[in-house]
Amino acid sequence: MLFQRVKPLDKILETAEKKALTRQLGAFQLTLLGIGAIIGTGIFVLTAEAGQKAGPAMMLAFVIAAVVCALAALAYSELASMVPVAGSAYTYTYAVMGEAIAWTVGWALVLEYAVAAGAVAVGWSGYMNGLLMSAGMELPLALRTGPMDGGAFNVLAFGIALVITGLLVLGTSKSAKVNAVLVLVKVIALTAFIIIAVPAAKDVNFQPFFPTGWGSPLGGIGVLGAAASIFFAYVGFDAVSTAAEETKNPNRNIPIGLIGSLLVCTVFYMLVGYGAVGAMGAQPMFGPDGVALHPGTPQMAAACAGSDALVCSKEPLAHVLKMLGFAGWGNAIGLAAALALPSVVLMMIYGQTRIFFTMSRDGLLPEILSRVHPKFRTPHVVTMITGVFVALFAAMFPVGILADISNSGTLFAFMAVSLGVLILRKRDPKRHRPFRTPLAWVVCPLAIAGCLLLFLNLSMYTIGLFFGWAVVGLIVYAVYGYRNSDLARGITGPEGGNTMEAEPKFHEGPQA
DSSP, rough: TTSSSOOEEEEEEEEHHHOOOOBBBOHHHHHHHHHHHHSSHHHHHHHHHHHHHHHHHHHHHHHHHHHHHHHHHHHHHHHHHHOOOHHHHHHHHHHHHHHHHHHHHHHHHHHIIIHHHHHHHHHHHHHHHHHHHHHHHHGGGTTTTTTGGSSSSOOHHHHHHHHEEEEEETTTTOHHHHHHHHHHHHHHHHHHHHHHHHGGGGGGGGGOTTTTSSSSSTSSSSHHHHHHGGGGTTTTTHHHHHHGBBBBSHHHHHHHHHHHHEEEEEEEEHHHHHHHHHHHHOOOOOOOTTTBOOOSSSHHHHHHHHOOOOGGGGHHHHHHHHHHTTTHHHHHHHEEEEEEHHHHHHHHHHHHHHHHHHHHHSSSSSSGGGGTTTTTTTTTHHHOOOOOOHHHHHHHHHHOOOOOHHHHHHHHHHHHHHHHHHHHHHHOTTTTOOOOOOHHHHHHHHHHHHHHHHTTSSOOHHHHHHHHHHHHHHHHIHHHHHHHHHHHOOOOOSSSSOOHHHHHHHHOOOOO
16 A cells, blocks of 8 residues: 555656756855755744753753754655655655655645744744834734734734745745855854853853753653754755755765754754853743643743743843843844844745645646746745745744644654655665665664654644644545546656656746
């Protein structure tokens, strides 16, 4: 059953080979590409979430998440280099494990991209609200956060998601130079934070170091719970793995780029975590029963009312500097986040529409989702639908819950990809692999085990939402996709294979 309706890999690759790219990227360029893609909302926003879950031990959570991400990245890179076409993990699993599993992965990727876009929008609104407060233009509390976080409707997060959706419908592109400037802005902001906060660290702020232990039977708390959340801070490495087609000597340079970018970001993250904890403290808020409160709950919102604690801040890095007496630098950090994070929202929404477009083109979703605007040459229908849902997610939910939900889909997709590498090694061992996962029979099982460990340490609320979403997806597949997919109807391309283009035929949106 798992291996029925597999889209032939040779047919997927035929078109990709016709559009082969020049191999020009070295290890250094790949490392910089990875750093730019990884540093984003996770470190700017989730530092407070990690502090609430693990206290000072959140620094260990950064390391654990980085190791799991590195293992998954090495597995991901093999399939990315073999199937360098649109669709991400959805396409890889379609070629390896069949339509039903591919659908499940594609459905899970909605959590990775669309929900993540909502999380980034909420993170952006936290810093933007901080800037407005500093300028004396504070919005009412009801309009600053969603109903689970002490407010009613996050109007700024809702608005930025809709604005970016409109830009994507118009086909606005993002040049490599603009992207490079935004990467530099983020790195400078984190460096400034480290220079100011690290010297202000005090030993007393690190005690107790493990206030919530390693984990909880219910998940979502402890070092592993923090690692499951902070995993969001590392997602983006696929920018390195999907560049395999343009890489000189990919077997050498891909792992250097992946591990190098993850290593640099981990050092940055640990220094930021050390500075935040040491300068201000990051002890969790506890309920009357002595148990740490879960972020994103009404109880946590009530405990944080009027509190200056780091774990309560919506702009944690800027907040630390303001509390240290560096208000100007705090506002500069907020401005850097306000400038850089919208581009991440844009890339997330763009990535989601790309996957939906590919699934629609394969017949698994209605054809209307792959329609292209006659003037703008963009997939306007799926972009508008996706954007509205992202805006609603951002308006109603706190960043921590959105990040955890996004992580659940990402971790599931990474497990499927890691399993796919092993299956293809057995089924087709002689196929050309531009990049081969080193020690695949060790790395891939460890990647699966690591992703599963983090998945199980998400909150029960998040895990329940994931499985509920999966059930809805299976119903949609049974009712529509199973009967209407191109493979089910026997639709083939001109050479007898199933239709699969290397790139969607619409205006390329963001360009890195």
